[in-house]
Amino acid sequence: MKHNHQHRPTKHSNAKWSEKDPAVVPMLSQAALRTAMTIEKVSVGEYDDFLWIMAQESGGVVNIRNSVSTARGLFQLLAAQYPLNPNGANSFGNAVEECQGGIHYIMGRYHSARTAKAFWQKHHWY
Secondary structure, three states: OOOOOOOOOOOOOOOOOOOOOHHHOOHHHHHHHHHHHHHOOOOHHHHHHHHHHHHHHOOOOOOOEOOOOOOEOOOOEOHHHHHHOOOHHHHOOOHHHHHHHHHHHHHHHHOOHHHHHHHHHHHOOO
16 A cells, blocks of 8 residues: 655644543544544554544544644644545545544554554654
């Protein structure tokens, strides 16, 4: 699977961050993640790490927008990454497609959800 994307600009970690329990993610968003992983042929062994990232980024709220940047959706993709969604910006509001975009970003940049999670834990962003 080939992934073309632009990387996010470097930023400093947020010292005020506290870890969110993945249990905060609504069941519908969890189901959407499972469906997207099946569509994208990603190992179910990656699920917990993808879910953890989703919890930190959006709390599992579909189409959530960041008030200080262009970050949007379950995995808080920036405008430069919107094309990673199956239908670009039009995918926002569709939980499965938002998850597909997040999967494309994570697998393209980090090659695994585990590596992305480890980066997130160190920097509080990914």
